[in-house]
Amino acid sequence: MSKAISVEHLSYSYPGVDDTPGVAVFEDISLTVEDGSFVAVLGSNGCGKSTLAKQFNAILLPCGGKVYICGMDTSDEERLIAVRRSVGMVFQNPDNQIVANVVEEDVAFGPENLGVASPVIRQRVDNALRQVGMYEYREHAPHLLSGGQKQRVAIAGIIAMEPKCIVLDEPTAMLDPQGRKEVMDTILALNAQKGITVVLITHHMDEAAMAQRVVVLSNGRIAADGTPAEVFSQVDLLHSIRLASPETVELCYELNRKGFSLPLDKLSVEECAQALYDAIKA
Amino acid sequence: MLKDITLGQYFPGNSPIHRLDPRTKLIWLIGYIVALFTAGNWASYLVVFLFLAFVVALSTIPLKSILTGLKPLVFILIFTGVLNVFFTTGEKPLIAFGVIRIYREGIIRAVFMMARIFMLICGTFLLTYTTSPISLTDGLESLLSPLKKLRLPVHELSMMMCIALRFIPTLIEETDKIMSAQKARGADFESGKLMQRVKALIPILVPLFISAFRRADELATAMECRCYQGGDGRTKMKLLRYKLLDFKAFLLLVVLICAVILLRVFGL
Ligand SMILES: Nc1ncnc2c1ncn2[C@@H]1O[C@H](COP(=O)(O)OP(=O)(O)OP(=O)(O)O)[C@@H](O)[C@H]1O
Ligand SMILES: [Mg+2]
Numbered sequence: 356m357s358k359a360i361s362v363e364h365l366s367y368s369y370p371g372v373d374d375t376p377g378v379a380v381f382e383d384i385s386l387t388v389e390d391g392s393f394v395a396v397l398g399s400n401g402c403g404k405s406t407l408a409k410q411f412n413a414i415l416l417p418c419g420g421k422v423y424i425c426g427m428d429t430s431d432e433e434r435l436i437a438v439r440r441s442v443g444m445v446f447q448n449p450d451n452q453i454v455a456n457v458v459e460e461d462v463a464f465g466p467e468n469l470g471v472a473s474p475v476i477r478q479r480v481d482n483a484l485r486q487v488g489m490y491e492y493r494e495h496a497p498h499l500l501s502g503g504q505k506q507r508v509a510i511a512g513i514i515a516m517e518p519k520c521i522v523l524d525e526p527t528a529m530l531d532p533q534g535r536k537e538v539m540d541t542i543l544a545l546n547a548q549k550g551i552t553v554v555l556i557t558h559h560m561d562e563a564a565m566a567q568r569v570v571v572l573s574n575g576r577i578a579a580d581g582t583p584a585e586v587f588s589q590v591d592l593l594h595s596i597r598l599a600s601p602e603t604v605e606l607c608y609e610l611n612r613k614g615f616s617l618p619l620d621k622l623s624v625e626e627c628a629q630a631l632y633d634a635i636k637a
Numbered sequence: 638m639l640k641d642i643t644l645g646q647y648f649p650g651n652s653p654i655h656r657l658d659p660r661t662k663l664i665w666l667i668g669y670i671v672a673l674f675t676a677g678n679w680a681s682y683l684v685v686f687l688f689l690a691f692v693v694a695l696s697t698i699p700l701k702s703i704l705t706g707l708k709p710l711v712f713i714l715i716f717t718g719v720l721n722v723f724f725t726t727g728e729k730p731l732i733a734f735g736v737i738r739i740y741r742e743g744i745i746r747a748v749f750m751m752a753r754i755f756m757l758i759c760g761t762f763l764l765t766y767t768t769s770p771i772s773l774t775d776g777l778e779s780l781l782s783p784l785k786k787l788r789l790p791v792h793e794l795s796m797m798m799c800i801a802l803r804f805i806p807t808l809i810e811e812t813d814k815i816m817s818a819q820k821a822r823g824a825d826f827e828s829g830k831l832m833q834r835v836k837a838l839i840p841i842l843v844p845l846f847i848s849a850f851r852r853a854d855e856l857a858t859a860m861e862c863r864c865y866q867g868g869d870g871r872t873k874m875k876l877l878r879y880k881l882l883d884f885k886a887f888l889l890l891v892v893l894i895c896a897v898i899l900l901r902v903f904g905l
Binding site: 412414436439440443444446448450451452453454455456457459460463464465466467468469470471472473476477480496497498512513516 | 769770771799800802803806807810852855856858859860861862863864865866870871872873874875876
């Protein structure tokens, strides 16, 4: 399998203003994301998740080391547009990433920038809006939509550029449970049906549990990396970096401290209930 | 309360006027203004008025909404009328009262001027009522595009207009939120002298500006992520194209201007 994103010995620090020293975020971090995979990135506030995401899109450039997107070096200025059309970014606040005042015009913004011919844009916009389930709203004004709908419009705007990879930086942070579910369903469908590589930055453990792989960042280093079951069973490690496992695992963990011996890799409620049932019966 | 403000009001619809190309409507407005200012006698004003009435009827926009839109401008209308009545001199005063002399010419001129301004405003309103802001900016960009050769940033200007229109409702909502937050902390915007009220606005404006700058920063990053590189090499999803309807409209415009000129030349 080829690598959609590959980070090699990346170091980065934000430049300081005037005489103040800069803020070092990463010193030496390496990470690869396989084509077509769904990776969740976790970490406490300020550990550098957003900074890492911005490296994937050449918004920030490495101070040392290299970042390759589909084999292209992000610091190569001639490849800038090629990199940005391969990796689409969705940010936390949907209000601040919608450009036009009609839904379909906004979705068309990306392809228009790429110089795509207008009948093709029309097609891409319609397809993208159908994919996120916002086709009926194509002529609405964005400010009259709900948060979840706005975020899906933002995702459609990225899909219309036909990227290989989508990076989402806390896309559900400002949404209610209904909006979160809408957005998560959309992301899962994109990954499963269109084979788009997804990197999801999140603070919600239950969202991370839906991914194929979870990467935990702490102090600019990778603290844990593996399948959700592997990562979330390391409850002590997660607690030490101010994170928590999903509630099901936390429940088993607490019960284990009271003398039970339950497995720590049961992420879904059903599995957890089954494990509890088995333990009590035995 | 601030949500009630609607800027650049647009009444969605599917009338022939709505379906016209925005460029046609912009050119029409210019031609219409030319006709209006060429008109010099009763007959030509009547012709222009009939055209206006025809377009209003076609647009299916209720007369009431056009008239309510005019309300804030009644003062200007009356002011122009009064000014013309008092300051036009003629041969024989109708009324002479101290220094005030009112002539027949003055009254006629006042009526003409008021009619002219009234029809001017109605025409402009019709444009914004029947054209969505985005197609209006598209039309402007396309009409002004020859100026790009003179290095005028036409694309950038229309992009700015478009983004401003997009963010007006967002910022209004935000102002509402900030005002509520300040009221909850005991701020008072409704009473006090003028100076006090102006001062009370500062705690609203400061957070509003800070948040607007933050939004601008985030929006710029998001636009860069979506490969925005200015107007060069950019395409459009909706291409503007003149249709049969537009040619009919242009024909009508030529008829209007010719009629007004003829009436003026022959002084009918
Ligand atoms: N523009 C900037 N200039 C200087 N320092 C910055 C800048 N942006 C972020 N930082 C610092 O870099 C570090 C990493 O920030 P980053 O935004 O990547 O964290 P994060 O993991 O996304 O946090 P959160 O969960 O709150 O989104 C933080 O210590 C932050 O203070
Ligand atoms: Mg962040």
